[in-house]
Amino acid sequence: MTLIKTLTGALLASAAFTSAAQACEITLRSSDTHPEGYPTVAAVEHMGELLQERSDGRICVEVFASAQLGEEKDTIEQTQLGVIDLNRVSLGPFNNIIEETKVFSLPYIFRSTDHMHDVVDSDIGQDILDEFQNHNLVGLAYFDGGSRSFYNSQKPIKSIEDVEGLKFRVMQSDVFVDMVDALGGNATPMPYGEVYSSIQTGVIDGAENNWPSYESSGHYEVAGYYTLDQHLIVPEVLVMSKSSWDNLSEDDQALVQQAARDSMPVMRELWAEREAASEAQVLAAGVEVIRDIDKTPFIEAMVPVYERHVTSDKLKDLVTRIQAVE
Numbered sequence: 001m002t003l004i005k006t007l008t009g010a011l012l013a014s015a016a017f018t019s020a021a022q023a024c025e026i027t028l029r030s031s032d033t034h035p036e037g038y039p040t041v042a043a044v045e046h047m048g049e050l051l052q053e054r055s056d057g058r059i060c061v062e063v064f065a066s067a068q069l070g071e072e073k074d075t076i077e078q079t080q081l082g083v084i085d086l087n088r089v090s091l092g093p094f095n096n097i098i099e100e101t102k103v104f105s106l107p108y109i110f111r112s113t114d115h116m117h118d119v120v121d122s123d124i125g126q127d128i129l130d131e132f133q134n135h136n137l138v139g140l141a142y143f144d145g146g147s148r149s150f151y152n153s154q155k156p157i158k159s160i161e162d163v164e165g166l167k168f169r170v171m172q173s174d175v176f177v178d179m180v181d182a183l184g185g186n187a188t189p190m191p192y193g194e195v196y197s198s199i200q201t202g203v204i205d206g207a208e209n210n211w212p213s214y215e216s217s218g219h220y221e222v223a224g225y226y227t228l229d230q231h232l233i234v235p236e237v238l239v240m241s242k243s244s245w246d247n248l249s250e251d252d253q254a255l256v257q258q259a260a261r262d263s264m265p266v267m268r269e270l271w272a273e274r275e276a277a278s279e280a281q282v283l284a285a286g287v288e289v290i291r292d293i294d295k296t297p298f299i300e301a302m303v304p305v306y307e308r309h310v311t312s313d314k315l316k317d318l319v320t321r322i323q324a325v326e
Helices: 002-014 039-054 072-081 099-105 113-120 123-135 174-182 192-200 211-216 242-246 250-284 296-300 303-309 313-324
Strands: 026-031 059-064 086-090 137-143 148-152 167-170 186-189 206-209 225-232 236-241 288-290
Touching (some): 026 039, 039 137, 072 086, 072 236, 099 123, 099 174, 113 123, 167 192, 192 206, 236 242
Parallel strands (some): 026 086, 225 288
Antiparallel strands (some): 148 206
């Protein structure tokens, strides 16, 4: 029923294209759960500008922000079916669909943002993008998702013991569920759009996310304790429906691929600016930010998470290759 509802929403939204988009021969509909102005939204809009210019106006991108076409789980299904052409999604929801994406979602797999960039820009990143084609999708590019940390409405988290018993929203990923459970918390998978009201009403105590998401969602208003444990630095991914891709000529496929890649440095610059601005806004609102935290117990608690999810030789090899990147 949910899929039917979101499909209907997508069809209705597609009827609202601007006159500029209607003038194009090909209009690619793109979904994002984040609001207008968010770095991922702006990056896909930039990609659309590049495409329109390089195709002499033949190809346009119409971005539907703020989850207009549905939450991430539903839009992934729509993209696989070809109802949505492009989709910017966190890698988390793909963990249960494409096994190889799990390695980028492992807690503390990346030592820093620079390390993550070096990995996704390497053949490791391309190897994982290639796996999307086996699931009716084409992986085009990686975007930044920042470092994710815990926030809650109950108390400051200064040690692993403070996590005990707290209920945290996580993305619909077994890796994320097991991560919270390993720390002694209670993981509650739920759509991003339900988090604010769920914290406000006490259904959950908090969630985990990056500075821009914590700020733009307003979650800091109802969860005033933010601990920079930085357990995840999960890249986000821009994918295209395989059926939409196959409908393009080889030349147009090359244009789309290059425009997506050229949007990555723009997105990274916008992301760095947005992180700083979001942090400043959150601090001005009086949120208690816990920066000085010993991560060692958190990292050590992840051993069973790795043992459960890094089981195949392929995944073990990917982890080894990622850890070897300087």
